[in-house]
Amino acid sequence: MIKIGFLGPKGTFSHEALEKYTAENASNYIACEYSSFPDILQAIQNGDIQEGIVPIENSLEGAVNATMDTLAFDVDLKIKSEWVLAVKANILAKKGTELKDIKYILSHPQPLGQCRKYLSANFPSAEIISVYSTAGAAQEVVEGQGDRAAIGSLAAAEVYGLEILARDIQDNNNNFTRFVVISKEDTTRTGNDKTSIVFSTEDKPGSLYKILDIFSLWDINMSRIESRPAKNQLGRYIFFIDISGHKDDQDLKDALTMVKRKSSFYKFLGSYPVYAPDRG
Amino acid sequence: MIKIGFLGPKGTFSHEALEKYTAENASNYIACEYSSFPDILQAIQNGDIQEGIVPIENSLEGAVNATMDTLAFDVDLKIKSEWVLAVKANILAKKGTELKDIKYILSHPQPLGQCRKYLSANFPSAEIISVYSTAGAAQEVVEGQGDRAAIGSLAAAEVYGLEILARDIQDNNNNFTRFVVISKEDTTRTGNDKTSIVFSTEDKPGSLYKILDIFSLWDINMSRIESRPAKNQLGRYIFFIDISGHKDDQDLKDALTMVKRKSSFYKFLGSYPVYAPDRG
Structure with a gap:
């Protein structure tokens, strides 16, 4: 029986996401309440729980910084799957x-x-x-x-x-949240995967452009780029990038090898499938 | 006598930023308290006040989304100057x-x-x-x-x-906030300027890369790229970019003409000087 962490108390939108995920993927589990997204991720890292579900982006509010910063700086975990869910008020x-x-x-x-x-x-x-x-x-x-x-x-x-x-009283019906299921392990290729990495560039003009050049060279589609402060100096950043494909695809593998060599900090955050049950 | 908006009540860090700005630039002004950053920007747009000072980025927390989204979507204003101030607790x-x-x-x-x-x-x-x-x-x-x-x-x-x-009890001494002074008018070239724009790309693979290619072509240094949701669809973004130079510099002028043509939405946010009094 696995333990899965979520942001409590019961009845939060995170709890709803957990129920959608487990309905299809885990009949036998214990739901563990935590009071922040970093706490959930640390608990996976420590082995207290095996998985957690956390939001990473909302279509109106943008990136969920607490999730992104913890994944980049504080833990060494992988995204196992993504769940795009409609936010309804x-x-x-x-x-x-x-x-x-x-x-x-x-x-x-x-x-x-x-x-x-x-x-x-x-x-x-x-x-x-x-x-x-x-x-x-x-x-x-x-x-x-x-x-x-x-x-x-x-x-x-x-x-x-x-x-x-x-029901459904929200002003904007384009309100979706991307939740990610996090664990310690890599996920096997499904053939319809996305890959997330985070890196920082060398402190030279044009260094981000050179990294994006690598994806262009290999014809790899980038669906998201998000910058966050590197926290050691104003004006220094880390970049989160989502690209199409799985780390075991040959082109993507070669591209990531080059990105790793061209960046001063690099972390692989997972290759995983995306599910969007609310989009029909 | 000009009116300058800031986030009240008196004693906030925004109030401190206002005092630093006015000490050097405006001896004769009325400070007007507002309760949110969007309210300050709307008041400038409506002509209730002539200027406002708002935070746009912090070195630990990242972008100030309320400021960025209002500048992109809701008003048509320009950045007049930037003030990099140390946050001390x-x-x-x-x-x-x-x-x-x-x-x-x-x-x-x-x-x-x-x-x-x-x-x-x-x-x-x-x-x-x-x-x-x-x-x-x-x-x-x-x-x-x-x-x-x-x-x-x-x-x-x-x-x-x-x-x-x-005094100065903060754990991390790399804690700086970039405040920007906002008004309706363009600012004349000082020779040591930065330019901010916001745009969205066409919905095609590689379109962000093509925009950055323009800056690379003209040897223009990009110091910041920040994405925010376009809010009409998950996975669509607008990009805020800071580049070195003034809009009246010939190379930058040519580059911006190309960016404008290659983007589906484009807004010029100002060419302005940067002051960093706390960095010595």
């Missing part, structure tokens, strides 16, 4: 509450921001209250009077026994 | 409080994280409390018993009448 309230009763709407600032237009059109006079997490908002709704609602996931409704008064 | 308490009296330490999660090692070495038994802003922490220290301290800026100590019990 819902209005949750205690049983018996009607929409017209709602005077207070609670959630984390991020979902509140993502439902701003809906809230001002439908609840112009409600007070909007920012709290630490969507699960915390659900908890406050459970404990409070019947005049408050939370914005949260369907998993939160289930865990806290709340009723779903309105 | 200090222990602030009411007059008469001694280090040994301190049982509670309050601040925003970011400075608390940046002083983690100092705090666990020097205050192993103090309770660490996260609050919404460093200025809010200072306010709570003013109102509380003499058993609490805030972590904040020197400006906060001055504004709230607090004593500085310890």
